[in-house]
Amino acid sequence: MPAYGARIAGTGSALPERRLTNADLEKLVETSDEWIIQRTGMRERRIAGPGESTVTLATAAARRALEDAGVSGQELGLIIVATLTPDMMTPAAACLEQAQLGITRHIGAFDLNAACSGFVYSLSTATQFIQNGSFSKVLVVGAETLSRVVDYTDRNTCILFGDGAGAAVLVRDDNPKLGVQAFHLGANGEGGPLLNIPAGGSLHPASAATVAERMHYLKMNGREVYKFAVHQMTESLRRAMEACGLTADDVKLVVPHQVNQRIIDSATEKMGFPKEKVFINIDRYGNTSAASVPIALDEARKSGRCGKGDWIIMVAFGAGLTWAAATVKL
Numbered sequence: 001m002p003a004y005g006a007r008i009a010g011t012g013s014a015l016p017e018r019r020l021t022n023a024d025l026e027k028l029v030e031t032s033d034e035w036i037i038q039r040t041g042m043r044e045r046r047i048a049g050p051g052e053s054t055v056t057l058a059t060a061a062a063r064r065a066l067e068d069a070g071v072s073g074q075e076l077g078l079i080i081v082a083t084l085t086p087d088m089m090t091p092a093a094a095c096l097e098q099a100q101l102g103i104t105r106h107i108g109a110f111d112l113n114a115a116c117s118g119f120v121y122s123l124s125t126a127t128q129f130i131q132n133g134s135f136s137k138v139l140v141v142g143a144e145t146l147s148r149v150v151d152y153t154d155r156n157t158c159i160l161f162g163d164g165a166g167a168a169v170l171v172r173d174d175n176p177k178l179g180v181q182a183f184h185l186g187a188n189g190e191g192g193p194l195l196n197i198p199a200g201g202s203l204h205p206a207s208a209a210t211v212a213e214r215m216h217y218l219k220m221n222g223r224e225v226y227k228f229a230v231h232q233m234t235e236s237l238r239r240a241m242e243a244c245g246l247t248a249d250d251v252k253l254v255v256p257h258q259v260n261q262r263i264i265d266s267a268t269e270k271m272g273f274p275k276e277k278v279f280i281n282i283d284r285y286g287n288t289s290a291a292s293v294p295i296a297l298d299e300a301r302k303s304g305r306c307g308k309g310d311w312i313i314m315v316a317f318g319a320g321l322t323w324a325a326a327t328v329k330l
């Protein structure tokens with residue numbers, strides 16, 4: 001048993017105002033509202049405006065989480081931002097966010113890239129620092145502006161993704177039985193080519209040729225990712241439950257990565273969860289990658305779908321390929 005618990009004391013989220021509906025997408029690519037709803041469960045997504053970026057959304061979500069927790073930014077010991085769409089290659093989004101939050105103490109701040117699994121990876125990482133006594137308050141954020149890397153001429157991907165941010169403030173609690181009680185992190189790098197952004201890094205730095213070949217956009221083999229996803233979400237849920245000796249009856253809510261309604265339904269049904277125990281907002285926001293789980297967590301807490309003393313399971317997977325689950329006592 002660790003020395004302390006890393007309790008989730010507050011959450012917050014931020015979504016851009018602008019909506020991109022299935023009807024809007026019908027005007028951009030050959031698709032239909034019916035196809036998108038039936039295959040994914042999505043109806044609309046939010047798209048960042050000209051003045052918005054991953055960091056502005058992350059900052060707005062963080063302010064709400066800090067307020068919810070009753071914690072001032074100056075009390076934080078560490079900031080972790082999970083994202084695959086940072087404002088720039090360097091500095092880290094976490095450092096830019098520290099400045100935007102007006103935090104003048106020189107605390108640690110870093111980004112973590114595990115794609116859609118990033119928030120659960122970050123939550124598990126932050127928990128270690130709190131459980132071992134290093135820090136007493138840590139801000140964990142998942143934030144994305146996927147609309148900046150989505151190819152709106154590719155119907156295989158452009159229907160799926162949206163922008164947003166979610167945040168959680170973890171605080172040290174003398175009761176080690178609160179917060180993340182078990183986590184499971186995984187990756188299979190051989191699956192990397194199934195979902196990637198080929199250019200803009202050190203292998204293919206930006207050039208006129210990479211732009212002409214549309215290599216800065218997200219590429220995905222949807223069918224292969226789908227197969228992996230159903231299997232992995234089921235397995236991750238199983239491990240998350242087994243690690244704490246829980247049955248579906250014991251768990252108040254599953255907070256899954258909002259990837260595809262069919263993937264979520266298939267995995268949660270296999271593990272015995274009725275629909276009312278699975279949080280869904282995919283119809284409103286689509287897939288927001290690392291922001292997906294913390295936005296869902298915030299909405300679940302604030303709408304009373306889960307609360308103090310409840311067991312919840314967060315589960316995600318994504319590019320890498322990566323996957324992660326956390327079994328949490330709120």
Ligand code: UT7
Binds near residue numbers: 289317
């Ligand atoms: O965060 C993790 C990231 N991504 C994912 O997890 C995505 C996982 N994959 C998926 O969610 C699904 O594979 C998709 C939603 C991407 C696609 O659904 P699907 O049921 O697997 O469709 P499919 O790829 O098997 O395509 C079926 C047909 C194809 O036509 P043909 O080859 O049968 O003639 C596609 O060309 O649907 C076509 N299609 C579309 N039709 C209308 C593909 N995209 C669209 C579209 N609108 N947007």
